[in-house]
Amino acid sequence: MHNHETELEAAERRIRNIPRCGAAKLARMEESFLQLLQAIGEDPNREGLLRTPTRAARAFEFLTNGYRQSLDDVVNGAIFESDASEIILVKDIELYSMCEHHLLPFIGRAHVAYIPNGKVIGLSKVARLVDVFARRLQIQENLTVQIADALMKTLHPAGVGVVVEAKHLCMMMRGVEKQNSVMKTSCLLGTFKEDARTRSEFLSLLVGT
């Protein structure tokens, strides 16, 4: 349907389609960013900053749009009957989230696997599901568990495995950790937790490119 649009057009369409937070909340965020500029000793009236509170509020609206989406909305109509009984892995899902301790981004990739139990979900929906939880204030451990739980709840599969690897700007920019350290978290449920063979198959799928 969207075959002919450019990357930029696709990005703009996604931004248009996010659930908005409403004018009142947007205005409060703008006011907060204005105060933040003043508090750090900036002049909000200098040319480069004139529209910054507005832009920053819009950016925050987008980065937190997961609060305004439900699982049902996202998976709506994309669950299909299937006899498949092998691991289905969606690898390298781009992930952008925000650390709830510092309001700074953490960015990386999610790998989501499950073993169907009669039902499968469209591949692109798995990425949408990751975004629902990533576009909130998060810590990586909770994000990983929430993605796994959501898939479990949606598909009732035999098992779910989620691995998230991410770099945290709150650590990198503040020099807290080695600059390129990647944090890895995982959540294994059902057969991925109970069955050693399933687990090792999952892990070997992650290693291979």
Ligand SMILES: [Zn+2]
């Ligand atoms: Zn942080």
